[in-house]
Amino acid sequence: MALRFASLVKKLRPVQVTGISRYSSFKASNLEIELTKNPKEIPNADDLVFGQNFSDHMLEIDWTESEGWTRPKISEIRNFSMHPATKVLHYAIELFEGMKAYRGYDNVIRLFRPDKNMERMKTTALRSNLPDFDGEELIECIKKLIAIDSDWVPKPNPSSCSQSSTLYIRPTMIGTDPHLGVSKSTSAKLFVIAGPVGPYYKTGFKPISLLADPQFVRATIGGTGGYKMGCNYAPTIYIQNLANKKHNCQQVLWLYGKDEQMTEVGTMNIFMMWTNEKGVRELVTPPLSQGIILPGVTRLSLLELAKQWGEFNVSERIITMKDLVNGLKDNRVEEVFGAGTACIVSPVDRVLYQNKWLEVPTMEVENPTYGRLLKNLTDIQFGKAKSPWMIEVPEISDRTKLHASQ
Amino acid sequence: MALRFASLVKKLRPVQVTGISRYSSFKASNLEIELTKNPKEIPNADDLVFGQNFSDHMLEIDWTESEGWTRPKISEIRNFSMHPATKVLHYAIELFEGMKAYRGYDNVIRLFRPDKNMERMKTTALRSNLPDFDGEELIECIKKLIAIDSDWVPKPNPSSCSQSSTLYIRPTMIGTDPHLGVSKSTSAKLFVIAGPVGPYYKTGFKPISLLADPQFVRATIGGTGGYKMGCNYAPTIYIQNLANKKHNCQQVLWLYGKDEQMTEVGTMNIFMMWTNEKGVRELVTPPLSQGIILPGVTRLSLLELAKQWGEFNVSERIITMKDLVNGLKDNRVEEVFGAGTACIVSPVDRVLYQNKWLEVPTMEVENPTYGRLLKNLTDIQFGKAKSPWMIEVPEISDRTKLHASQ
Numbered sequence: 001m002a003l004r005f006a007s008l009v010k011k012l013r014p015v016q017v018t019g020i021s022r023y024s025s026f027k028a029s030n031l032e033i034e035l036t037k038n039p040k041e042i043p044n045a046d047d048l049v050f051g052q053n054f055s056d057h058m059l060e061i062d063w064t065e066s067e068g069w070t071r072p073k074i075s076e077i078r079n080f081s082m083h084p085a086t087k088v089l090h091y092a093i094e095l096f097e098g099m100k101a102y103r104g105y106d107n108v109i110r111l112f113r114p115d116k117n118m119e120r121m122k123t124t125a126l127r128s129n130l131p132d133f134d135g136e137e138l139i140e141c142i143k144k145l146i147a148i149d150s151d152w153v154p155k156p157n158p159s160s161c162s163q164s165s166t167l168y169i170r171p172t173m174i175g176t177d178p179h180l181g182v183s184k185s186t187s188a189k190l191f192v193i194a195g196p197v198g199p200y201y202k203t204g205f206k207p208i209s210l211l212a213d214p215q216f217v218r219a220t221i222g223g224t225g226g227y228k229m230g231c232n233y234a235p236t237i238y239i240q241n242l243a244n245k246k247h248n249c250q251q252v253l254w255l256y257g258k259d260e261q262m263t264e265v266g267t268m269n270i271f272m273m274w275t276n277e278k279g280v281r282e283l284v285t286p287p288l289s290q291g292i293i294l295p296g297v298t299r300l301s302l303l304e305l306a307k308q309w310g311e312f313n314v315s316e317r318i319i320t321m322k323d324l325v326n327g328l329k330d331n332r333v334e335e336v337f338g339a340g341t342a343c344i345v346s347p348v349d350r351v352l353y354q355n356k357w358l359e360v361p362t363m364e365v366e367n368p369t370y371g372r373l374l375k376n377l378t379d380i381q382f383g384k385a386k387s388p389w390m391i392e393v394p395e396i397s398d399r400t401k402l403h404a405s406q
Numbered sequence: 407m408a409l410r411f412a413s414l415v416k417k418l419r420p421v422q423v424t425g426i427s428r429y430s431s432f433k434a435s436n437l438e439i440e441l442t443k444n445p446k447e448i449p450n451a452d453d454l455v456f457g458q459n460f461s462d463h464m465l466e467i468d469w470t471e472s473e474g475w476t477r478p479k480i481s482e483i484r485n486f487s488m489h490p491a492t493k494v495l496h497y498a499i500e501l502f503e504g505m506k507a508y509r510g511y512d513n514v515i516r517l518f519r520p521d522k523n524m525e526r527m528k529t530t531a532l533r534s535n536l537p538d539f540d541g542e543e544l545i546e547c548i549k550k551l552i553a554i555d556s557d558w559v560p561k562p563n564p565s566s567c568s569q570s571s572t573l574y575i576r577p578t579m580i581g582t583d584p585h586l587g588v589s590k591s592t593s594a595k596l597f598v599i600a601g602p603v604g605p606y607y608k609t610g611f612k613p614i615s616l617l618a619d620p621q622f623v624r625a626t627i628g629g630t631g632g633y634k635m636g637c638n639y640a641p642t643i644y645i646q647n648l649a650n651k652k653h654n655c656q657q658v659l660w661l662y663g664k665d666e667q668m669t670e671v672g673t674m675n676i677f678m679m680w681t682n683e684k685g686v687r688e689l690v691t692p693p694l695s696q697g698i699i700l701p702g703v704t705r706l707s708l709l710e711l712a713k714q715w716g717e718f719n720v721s722e723r724i725i726t727m728k729d730l731v732n733g734l735k736d737n738r739v740e741e742v743f744g745a746g747t748a749c750i751v752s753p754v755d756r757v758l759y760q761n762k763w764l765e766v767p768t769m770e771v772e773n774p775t776y777g778r779l780l781k782n783l784t785d786i787q788f789g790k791a792k793s794p795w796m797i798e799v800p801e802i803s804d805r806t807k808l809h810a811s812q
Contacts, residue, residue, distance in 0.1 A: 051491065051586030058490060081485040084464060084599050085457065089580055092498035092636035093643070129643050170586060174495055180457030180576060180601070182639050182673055184647060193490050195586070215628050222623030224641040230498035231637035233588050235630040237499070237535050241590065267588055 025133040026061050026069035028140030033402050035148070036076035045154040045165045048198035050342065055149035055167070059141050059192040062176075063131045066186075072141045074148060077193060083178035087185045093175030094230035095124040098341045101146045101167040101194070101393060103153045104383025109146060109393040111169075112381050114139045116297040121171060124227040129184035130173050139391070142169065142192055147396045154196050161378035162344065163199040170194065200343040205371075207349035207363050208338070210265060211242075211249035212321060218254035218263065218292075225263075225292040232294075236266060249352050251338070256292055260321040263292055268338030268346060269299040272319060273312075273369045275332040282313040283369065285339075298339045301389070302373050321353060328358055335362040337370040344377060345370045431539040432467050432475035434546030439808050441554070442482035451560040451571045454604035456748065461555035461573070465547050465598040468582070469537045472592075478547045480554060483599060489584035493591045499581030500636035501530040504747045507552045507573040507600070507799060509559045510789025515552060516796040517575075518787050520545045522703040527577060530633040535590035536579050545797070548575065548598055553802045560602050567784035568750065569605040576600065606749040611777075613755035613769050614744070616671060617648075617655035618727060624660035624669065624698075631669075631698040638700075642672060655758050657744070662698055666727040669698055674744030674752060675705040678725060679718075679775045681738040688719035689775065704745045707795070708779050727759060734764055741768040743776040750783060751776045 036056045043053050058077040062070045087093045097117045102110050118135025125132055146153065146167065154165035171192045175185025216239045218232070219225020225232060236252065243249040253270065254263045262270055263286055271285045283306050288295050306314045327333040336348040347370050351358040362368065379385040396402065442462045449459050464483040468476045493499045503523045508516050524541025531538055552559065552573065560571035577598045581591025622645045624638070625631020631638060642658065649655040659676065660669045668676050669692055677691045689712050694701050712720045733739040742754040753776050757764040768774065785791040802808065 054491060077490065079487040079489050082488050083485050084483065084578070084597055085460060085576075088495060089500055090502050090576070090578060090636055091639035091643070092500060093640050094495055094498060096496050127644055128640060129647065168586075170491075170496070172490070172496060180574075182643060182646070184643050191490055217626050217628030220623050220626040220629070222621055223626070229640060230496055231640045233497035234499050234534060234635060234637045237497070237588060237590050238533055240588070241535065 024068060025137050026072050026141075028072065028137045028144070030071040031141055031144060032071050032073040033144070033148070034073070034075040035399070035402065038076070042152055043196065045196065045198065048154075048165060048196050050168070050197050051195065054193055054195040055152035057145060057149050059145045061141075061190045063188045063190070064186065069131070069133065074141075074145055080189070082176070085178045085180050087175040087177045087179070090180060091175070091182055092229075092231045092234070093128060093130065093185050095121065095128050095130065095173050095228055096230065097121050097169075097171040097228060099142075099169040099171070100197075100341060100381075101153050101169060102164075102381045102383070102390075103155055103166075105156055106383050108383055109150060109153050109395075110381070110383065110390040111139070111143070111146075111393060113297055113301065113389045114142065114391055116300065117171070120228055120295060120297075121173070124229055125173060127224060127227045128173075128175075128229055130175065130188050133190070138171070138190075142171070143391075143393045145192060145194065146393045148399075148402070149194060150393070150395065152194065152196055156382050157199065161382040161384065162374050164378070164382060165196055165198050167194050168197040168342075197342075200346070205347055205363070207347045208250040209248070209350040209352065210251050210253040210348055211247050212253040212255055212260075212262070212351050212353040214255045214260050216252065216254065217256065218252075220256070221290050221292060223292070226288060226295060228294060240266060247352055253351060255321065256290075259318070261318050262286060262321065262324065264294060265338040268340035268343065269293065269296040271302065271335075271337050271339055271345075271370075272324070272327075272333065273335040274327050275334075276313075277323075277326070280313050282315055284315045284317060284319055286318055287316040296340055298341055298344060298377070301377060302339055302345070305373060305376050306369075324351070325353070325358065328360065333360060334365050335368055335370055336360045337362065345374045430474055431543050432478050434478065434543045434550070436477040437547055437550060438477050438479040439550070439554070440479070440481040441805070441808065444482070448558055449602065451602065451604065454560075454571060454602050456574070456603050457601065460599055460601040461558040463551060463555050465551045467547075467596045469594045469596070470592065475537070475539065480547075480551055486595070488582070491584045491586050493581040493583045493585070496586060497581070497588055498635075498637045498640070499534060499536065499591050501527065501534050501536065501579050501634055502636065503527050503577040503634060505548075505575040505577070506603075506747060506787075507559050507575060508570075508787045508789070508796075509561055509572075511562055512789050514789055515556060515559050515799040515801075516787070516789065517545070517549070517552075517799060519703055519707065519795045520548065520797055522706065523577070526634055526701060526703075527579070530635055531579060533630060533633045534579075534581075534635055536581065536594050539596070544577065544596075548577070549797075549799045551598060551600065552799045554805075554808070555600060556799070556801065558600065558602055562788050563605065567788040567790065568780050570784070570788060571602060571604050573600050574603045574748075603748075606752070611753055611769075613753045614656040615654070615756040615758065616657050616659040616754055617653050618659040618661055618666075618668070618757050618759040620661045620666050622658065622660065623662065624658075626662070627696050627698060629698070632694060632701060634700060646672060653758055659757060661727065665724070667692060667724050668727065668730065670700060671744040674746035674749065675699065675702040677708065677741075677743050677745055677776075678730070678733075678739065679741040680733050681740075682719075683729075683732070686719050688721055690721045690723060690725055692724055693722040702746055704747055704750060704783075707783060708745050708751070711779060711782050712775075730757070731759070731764065734766065739766060740771050741774055741776055742766045743768060751780045
């Protein structure tokens with residue numbers, strides 16, 4: 001069914017209108033830059049709270065159905081002016097991406113697989129009836145934004161990649177049509193903001209506990225769970241608070257279907273390292289084919305790294321609560337962990353299911369797989385290991401030439 | 407399951423914080439009014455397109471977790487200033503209502519069951535982790551807004567209630583916290599805008615066609631389909647366009663589950679007038695108990711009116727595509743129609759299902775039930791029939807006293 005929808009999505013790519021190609025992209029070569037005259041003080045890398053601080057500049061590109069895209073523009077981060085009837089405020093016509101810029105040990109700033117974020121952003125735009133664009137052009141604009149705000153990219157922790165701060169990047173697109181009515185937005189704004197974020201693990205790994213309750217459903221086959229649309233997030237906050245306050249769990253493990261499939265953990269994908277019912281040692285994560293799971297870039301990368309190692313089976317297939325319960329009973333489960341851009345990997349030590357705690361031995365494993373994956377990945381991200389996944393952000397040698405060169 | 411969730415919602419109503427009652431309401435008696443100095447030209451009632459025109463003023467009330475609600479304020483409609491990290495733009499923390507002000511044949515302006523909208527708005531706010539308030543107080547503020555913009559409430563069509571224009575009212579609440587991170591918004595804005603809308607049927611009834619395809623799912627048990635959250639709307643637009651362009655259908659009939667339950671029609675609830683499989687003549691609409699259907703105020707009112715007539719059974723229970731197909735085959739189906747605030751009722755004459763058109767005889771019925779319900783309801787709304795459902799909007803006799811009286 002998901003595949004059928006995906007093929008429909010492809011078939012229904014809007015036909016180009018004669019004269020104006022509605023979805024012809026903006027170009028990075030047209031970038032307009034206006035530097036702030038009031039740079040802010042950069043917060044201390046030790047005091048960073050996720051999503052609270054923003055760098056000096058933002059990228060903005062506007063679109064209308066009749067005129068297409070404007071020139072991309074980088075200027076001081078500032079408030080938008082928005083009519084109260086704007087579609088994003090009523091019908092949630094909005095999408096976003098999450099990426100990071102990493103300052104390597106060689107002091108080079110890099111992006112991690114930005115092409116994968118662009119791919120997902122373009123697919124999500126199509127599903128949201130928001131305009132298409134050239135992902136390569138957006139990457140070039142983002143590189144320029146990061147280069148301009150390069151002082152905001154924190155230095156890596158001298159002793160540990162996984163305990164290093166980064167610059168979080170948030171590409172976003174919203175429907176800006178200032179008219180009521182549930183219909184596609186005839187105008188849109190694509191913008192990118194960025195802000196420094198601290199390490200997820202300041203003082204070593206802290207395992208998390210999950211609430212697994214089939215009465216709460218994040219996404220369904222035939223819905224939008226596989227796209228990074230804003231609408232997937234608002235409904236989860238109430239349940240997340242319920243998990244925290246009523247059940248003393250840190251995150252929600254979203255289940256699906258009568259067989260209680262484990263799908264994902266709020267803002268992370270879910271992985272299990274175990275010996276499966278056939279006696280084969282395996283790293284497993286649920287598949288994307290049902291369209292109910294976000295296609296995470298970290299998810300994809302961990303799968304690819306583990307396959308390169310060639311030490312155990314690596315599978316994308318449905319895993320159920322029964323698999324977990326039986327696996328724990330037979331001592332076949334080694335580790336459960338989440339994976340996402342913010343935390344990279346996050347070990348799970350307990351799952352609350354049917355009012356009972358399932359104890360997962362993740363933290364007792366010697367040299368655990370999640371830890372090895374984390375090291376492998378962060379060594380790449382911070383430039384300790386070479387990888388084609390990392391895209392360099394060229395420095396701007398002379399800022400005074402910025403305006404002139406545009 | 408839906409009931410279980412509803413009871414959880416009730417139990418989990420936030421506890422009042424000592425000192426400040428976080429959810430103590432704003433008061434209409436504190437309303438601040440600042441009239442525009444530049445009233446706009448009111449568009450001709452014949453040229454109105456839904457959602458395109460807005461009256462001169464808006465109502466705004468802001469909330470923060472630490473300070474609670476501000477004084478309500480009515481002032482000139484104008485753009486909001488919004489930080490690019492504002493939660494509503496990323497995670498769809500937003501909800502809305504749809505209501506109308508009707509100018510009766512006696513020239514009195516009335517609201518239709520505003521308490522029902524307030525009830526739904528408060529429940530939706532709770533589900534969205536947005537602040538609670540006193541519905542009666544918001545109704546009083548809205549009445550003042552309508553009274554101030556009373557010139558914007560169109561005159562009724564001299565010959566037909568159902569062909570009359572109205573003032574559409576859009577109460578909205580958004581999460582305004584300017585920080586990234588999937589968590590509840592620590593600040594919010596409640597605002598109300600209004601604009602004149604033309605009659606849904608300018609030139610008599612036009613039946614609509616529906617696409618019924620189980621591969622597209624609007625809402626699921628355990629999700630948010632029963633709340634008027636913005637997140638329910640964005641995902642429908644792509645499918646709505648697919649229905650229009652690929653299948654030549656005007657609306658989507660959203661199906662649910664393996665038994666292909668008929669749930670609702672985009673922005674309308676669905677009704678069927680038929681003789682059921684037991685030979686009993688019945689008006690039926692799907693129940694709210696699964697939490698996948700919006701509890702429409704028009705839906706509720708049609709059910710109550712039909713029950714008052716006492717001419718046939720009136721039921722809220724699951725109806726499936728099989729019921730429709732078999733009922734049509736046996737000539738037991740008389741009418742299918744949608745019901746909502748915008749259209750009141752909207753007859754359906756064709757349903758595209760499994761690549762075949764099901765012909766529904768709605769338009770061939772003499773003195774059809776949908777038409778009688780429409781007349782009954784609009785006679786009430788436009789003051790031809792007295793009803794406790796209608797709430798008068800008191801006129802402002804002397805505008806010059808408005809400022810002084812506050």
